[in-house]
Amino acid sequence: MTDLTVLVVGSGGREHALALAIAADPGVAAVHVAPGNPGTWHAWPSHAVDPTDGDAVAALATEIGADLVVVGPEAPLVAGVADAVRAAGIACFGPTAQAAQLEGSKQFAKDVMAAAGVPTAASRFCRTPGEVAAALDALGAPYVVKQDGLAAGKGVVVTNDRDEALAHAAACGDVVVEEYLDGPEVSLFVITDGTVALPLQPAQDFKRVGDDDAGPNTGGMGAYTPLPWAPEGLVAAVMDRVVTPTLEEMTRLGTPFAGLLYVGLALTSRGMRVVEYNARFGDPETQAILPLLETPLGQVLYAAATGTLADVGPLSWRDESAVIVVAAAENYPGTPRAGGSITGPRLYETADNVHIVHAGTALDGDTLVAAGGRVLGVVATGPTLTDARDDAYAALAELDFPTGFWRTDIAAKAAAGLIPPVTSL
Secondary structure: OOOEEEEEEEOOHHHHHHHHHHHOOOOEEEEEEEEOOHHHHOOOOEOOOOOOOHHHHHHHHHHHOOOEEEEOOHHHHHOOHHHHHHHOOOEEEOOOOOOOHHHHOHHHHHHHHHHHOOOEOOEEEEOOHHHHHHHHHHHOOOEEEEEOOOOOOOOEEEEOOHHHHHHHHHHHOOEEEEOOOOOOEEEEEEEEOOOOEEEOOOEEEOOEEEHHHEEEEOOOOEEEEOOOOOOOOHHHHHHHHHHHHHHHHHHHOOOOOOEEEEEEEEEEOOEEEEEEEEOOOOOOHHHHHHHHEOOOHHHHHHHHHOOOHHHOOOOOEOOOEEEEEEEEEOOOOOOOOOOOEEEOOOOOOOEOOEEEEEOOEEEEOOEEEEOOOEEEEEEEEEOOHHHHHHHHHHHHHOOEOOOEEOOOOOOHHHHOOOOOOOOOO
């Protein structure tokens, strides 16, 4: 279908990146964003709506004549926004509320993996402090404790401190305690209509807040793609051993998964293991991956939402690299300092191979200010990973953001060839 009107639901950096990529599709006539942020307000019509209110989103989509609704964040998906949009007769890219439990509940995901024979970490589901203590003792250090429900990317603690692990579990309620997985991590996004599945290019993100992976986990401080150290056949292996059996199991359960399946992987010394599933585009990897996609994204998402993905064929990619570095507000991932002013030459413009996505920004009069933990993402593409990385950090240096900070080592080891090639899957 051409002349698509697309509504992107959400307000973060991922949604800004999705809107940019969808708007670049020649088959898309109009893009709307709800509720959006100062970066999207500058470029497209935006609408004040609660993104978790399915009836309100469906009513807005009807009002603007949307042909396709793309739901960005996880909370609206788990709340059933995609179901409400489809009930209004509008195509929607995003799984049903039931299928979104692959992200909404860690234990549900573990049950699906077990039934599908997907390789993953040994784990125990725990409801009480006693169960947590027994699981920590059984699985050993480093301790991995994950909040069972949604936690905006910050519900995981990996620590050698048993007391810290117990305290995190007590604060979370129901948790999954897992064995620790060694080796580099990989993110693979897969667009699917429930039957056909098309993989995107693998990426790697950086969860810890500080350089050299120091400090607590965050929603992600940066990412890059492609992965020069990834083994040949990685994507094919993930599709064969993870994606296909997972989609088949979801269909068997009566909850077919159509939308974006995010597979978080650890390439361990004992082979590939699934760390987690998400039910939507990952943030910040999306911001690095989409600028390299040559296939028009709006058409792909519409095909996935209408069950016609078989007509699309394999996705095409630019032979380049991309890096995103996140600028965060002071004290993130604790209580971030809001209100810090931000100025710079690229805040609303796409210049050459560099652009900025807004994630946690607001306007105080005419002044752009920080209004969240992860505030901006600087994205750069280039012939090599080193080129992209250099340009991203050069653009960051142009920002005047006194209350902001960022990691200085995003993609550094990969660009320098310091990540040993993985040879076993």
